[in-house]
Amino acid sequence: MEELKPYLELNNCSKMPIVGLGTFQCYGEAMEEALDAALEAGYRHIDTAYVYENEAAIGRALKRWLDSGRVKREDLFITTKLPNIGFKRERVEKYLRRSLEALQLSYVDLYLVHQTWGLLEQGEDVLPRDDEGELLLDLTTDLVGVWKGMEDQVDAGRARSIGLCNHNARQIKRILRAARIRPVCLQIELYLYFQQRELVAFCRALDIAVVAYAPLGSPGMVDVFTEMGGETDMIPRVDALADPTVLEIAEKHGRTPAQVLLRHTVQRGIAVIPKSSQPARIEENFQVLDFSLDEEDVDQLDSLDGGRKYRLFSGNILKGMSKHPEYAYNDPY
Numbered sequence: 001m002e003e004l005k006p007y008l009e010l011n012n013c014s015k016m017p018i019v020g021l022g023t024f025q026c027y028g029e030a031m032e033e034a035l036d037a038a039l040e041a042g043y044r045h046i047d048t049a050y051v052y053e054n055e056a057a058i059g060r061a062l063k064r065w066l067d068s069g070r071v072k073r074e075d076l077f078i079t080t081k082l083p084n085i086g087f088k089r090e091r092v093e094k095y096l097r098r099s100l101e102a103l104q105l106s107y108v109d110l111y112l113v114h115q116t117w118g119l120l121e122q123g124e125d126v127l128p129r130d131d132e133g134e135l136l137l138d139l140t141t142d143l144v145g146v147w148k149g150m151e152d153q154v155d156a157g158r159a160r161s162i163g164l165c166n167h168n169a170r171q172i173k174r175i176l177r178a179a180r181i182r183p184v185c186l187q188i189e190l191y192l193y194f195q196q197r198e199l200v201a202f203c204r205a206l207d208i209a210v211v212a213y214a215p216l217g218s219p220g221m222v223d224v225f226t227e228m229g230g231e232t233d234m235i236p237r238v239d240a241l242a243d244p245t246v247l248e249i250a251e252k253h254g255r256t257p258a259q260v261l262l263r264h265t266v267q268r269g270i271a272v273i274p275k276s277s278q279p280a281r282i283e284e285n286f287q288v289l290d291f292s293l294d295e296e297d298v299d300q301l302d303s304l305d306g307g308r309k310y311r312l313f314s315g316n317i318l319k320g321m322s323k324h325p326e327y328a329y330n331d332p333y
C-alpha cells in the first residue's frame with residue numbers, strides 16, 4: 001500500500017493534517033456536536049470562516065476539549081478566513097481579532113483571504129446587498145494591500161500561517177512579487193469532475209500546498225445558494241457520490257463512495273476538508289488513510305475530470321459577484 005503521510009508539510013515548516021473538517025452551513029449546537037464527533041474520530045484540522053457565523057460554537061466546543069486536557073492546543077490546526085468586507089490592509093486586524101475572540105483562541109494556525117472580491121463594509125452585514133439583492137462590491141479591492149494586512153497578523157502572532165482561497169494564477173503571481181511572507185496554501189474548489197490539474201501544478205511548482213473544498217462535490221450547494229437569492233441555473237447538476245465508476249471502485253475496496261472521492265484527492269498530495277454534521281459520516285470521511293487506490297482506479301478517476309465547466313462555485317451564485325474586477329474565474333486557471 002502506498003505510504004501517505006497524514007499531514008502536508010507547508011513551506012514555513014508547519015504541518016497541516018491532510019484531512020480536516022469543513023463547517024460551512026453548520027451552526028450552534030449542531031456545530032458543537034459535529035466538532036465533538038470530529039475530535040473524537042481523530043480530526044485535528046478544522047476549517048471555518050468569519051462569514052460562516054459558527055466560530056463561537058466551534059470556540060465553545062474547543063474550549064471544552066482544551067480545558068479537559070483531551071486535546072492540546074499545539075495538536076490542533078485551526079483555520080479561519082478574512083471576510084470580504086474586511087478586504088483592506090487596515091481592517092484585517094479587526095476581523096482576525098473578532099474571529100479569535102469567538103474561537104476563544106490567542107492565534108489561528110492558518111488565516112486565509114476568503115475570496116478575491118471585496119465588499120463595502122456597511123455595519124455588521126457580512127454580505128451587504130442592494131434592494132435588488134446585488135452584492136455591494138468594493139471595486140477598489142487591492143489584493144496586494146490585503147496580503148500586507150495578512151502579513152501584519154503573522155508579525156503580531158495572531159496567525160501562524162497565512163494563505164489564499166479562490167485566487168487564480170495571475171493573482172497569486174502578483175501577490176508573490178510583493179510578498180514578504182509567502183502564502184502556505186491555496187484553498188480551491190476541487191472534486192472528481194473539476195480536478196484543477198493546471199492550478200495544482202502551478203502551486204506545486206511554487207511550493208504552495210493545495211486544500212480542496214467541496215471535495216465531495218458539495219451536494220446541496222445549489223439549494224443553499226438558491227435560497228440566498230443567487231443565480232444557480234448555470235451550476236452543473238452532477239452527483240460525484242453517485243458516479244458509476246466511483247461506485248464500482250468503492251465496491252471493489254469495500255469502501256464508501258465518499259471515501260473513494262476523498263482518497264483520490266489526498267493520494268494526489270492535496271488536503272481535503274469534507275463537511276458533515278452527521279457523526280457517522282464525519283467518522284467515515286476521516287477513514288481514508290488506511291487504504292489506497294491502485295493505478296487502474298486512479299487512471300479511471302483521473303479520466304472523469306471535465307475541467308472548468310464543472311466549476312460549482314462560480315458566476316453569480318451570489319448576485320453580482322462576477323462583476324468585480326478581481327473576479328478570478330475568467331482566466332483559464
Ligand SMILES: NC(=O)c1ccc[n+]([C@@H]2O[C@H](COP(=O)([O-])OP(=O)(O)OC[C@H]3O[C@@H](n4cnc5c(N)ncnc54)[C@H](OP(=O)(O)O)[C@@H]3O)[C@@H](O)[C@H]2O)c1
Nearest residue numbers: 022023024165213214215216217218258274275276277281
Ligand atoms: N474557501 C471557500 O471559498 C470555500 C467554499 C466552499 C466551502 N469551503 C469549505 O470547504 C468545506 C467543504 O465544502 P462543502 O461543504 O461545500 O462540500 P462537501 O464537503 O463536498 O460536501 C458537503 C455535503 O456532503 C454531505 N456529506 C458529507 N459527508 C458525506 C458522506 N460521507 N456521504 C454522503 N454525503 C456526505 C454533507 O451533508 P451532511 O452534513 O448532512 O452529512 C454536505 O451536504 C466547507 O464546509 C467549508 O469549510 C470553502
